[in-house]
Amino acid sequence: MYKLGIDVGGTNTDAVLIDENLRVVASVKRHTTPDAYDGILDAVRSVLEESGVDRREIGQAMLGTTQCTNAIVERRHLAPIGVLRLGAPASVGIPPMVDWAPDLKAIAVDSAVIGGGFEYDGKELAPLDEDEARRFFTGLKEKGVRSVAISCVFSTVRADHEKAAAALCREVMGEDVHISISSEIGSMGLIERENATILNAALYQVAQSFTEGFARSLADLGVTNAQIYLSQNDGTLMTMDYARRYPILTIACGPTNSIRGASYLSRLRDAIVIDVGGTTTDLGVIQHGFPRESGVAVTIGGVRTNFRMPDVISIGLGGGSIVRQHPDGTVTVGPDSVGYRITEEALCFDGSVCTATDIAVRLGMADLGDRSRVMHLDEAFARKAMETITALAEDAIDAMKVSSDDVDVILVGGGCLILPPKLAGARTVVKHPEGGVANAIGSAISKVSGTYEQLVDYHQLPREQALERAKAGAVRLAVEAGAIRETVEIVDVEDVPLQYYPGNTCRVKVKAAGDLA
16 A cells, blocks of 8 residues: 655645555645645646556555645635634633724624623633524525634633533534634634634635535545645644544644654654755654644734644745845845745756855755856855855754753755754754755655643642643543544653643643554
């Protein structure tokens, strides 16, 4: 059985075919097209032709895509939604979407704040106002809305009211209504958690489109026996049904695919991964084989959220970054780039723009294009440019480190040839021949995970019991996402005391991962 992995990036669409021993059989890199599916079809068709395998022997196909991110940033294809908050009278002072940009805020056909919610210790803040909720859902149904976001004060402590409101919503609007509840998506912090839930609700049509479109594309190419999975942003996979329920979890899956692929290729489970593309460079951290999560709120398309996101920073450096020498003798690299036009505009490809790739070719670091086209570049200029490139990468490494100790660094991405083999702050610098398609490899070899998070007062529930319950919850979530129960193992356990809460309250977070079913 073969695995097919596809990752759609801003510049390139990569595809790999991996055999049952997780060895790369074939890999291709194609330009991302305005219509993402044209690029996907081209990449898949090419990797199938290169490998020559029987398409019926492909048992699993995995896709990592930027379409949900693009939909939010570009304000396109977002579904009209209703937003219900259970938190009156305590939270009426700050209405939902209060700081959203007007063009994005327009996705909410109607919103309301009604009675309900809990205190930080789980005590009921106010009874759920079922009559008002029913009136709200009836109004949405009359307006043709098919997606609803429900949030509740301290639903991370108790989700009773959210679940009751969701059941009432289905009763009024029908079983096929798409419902997003905040306790399943975000963490502590009502506004940020609510924001993530609203975005998830608005993305359901996008998710339905790319899951159905990907399945149809594979069928058109004769790949008819493959189970289909989507990459999510913790470096693991989810089924198509799960992706339709939680499309927001596909956001930032590209960098996490690269991190997982880099770990697999290098056999390193703890390192900093530098993924150099055509326009930008993403840096992330691999911890115990999985991407490190961000511990702060993340802004997406101008919206502040607190759902699970990888700890990644991006800098304006890539293979297509434009290199300039200024009158005072200084040399700058980027942040503007020729991007996917590098094969037309870079000097080594008979173009007229000096790029970071041209500098690497001039200094003999890369054998690409026609080197004679860059030999007119002054060597002192080229070395200054390389010093600038190196400094950008080294500063970014320092930003990702949690101590002054040197760390292992893995270079991946099609543009990683622009970086030297030694970097300050790096104990070792590893570069693999297949690193150019690490993102697609990461998509193909990923496991399935589940993460359980809850606030627990250890005075009421002893720590050992709380952790066992959390582990069981994480395993259950991993199985729901498509993992084989027998292969699921706990990969991370975290309990953090919250000193501003009464008693001995801790935030318990457990992650489990297993092989695909």
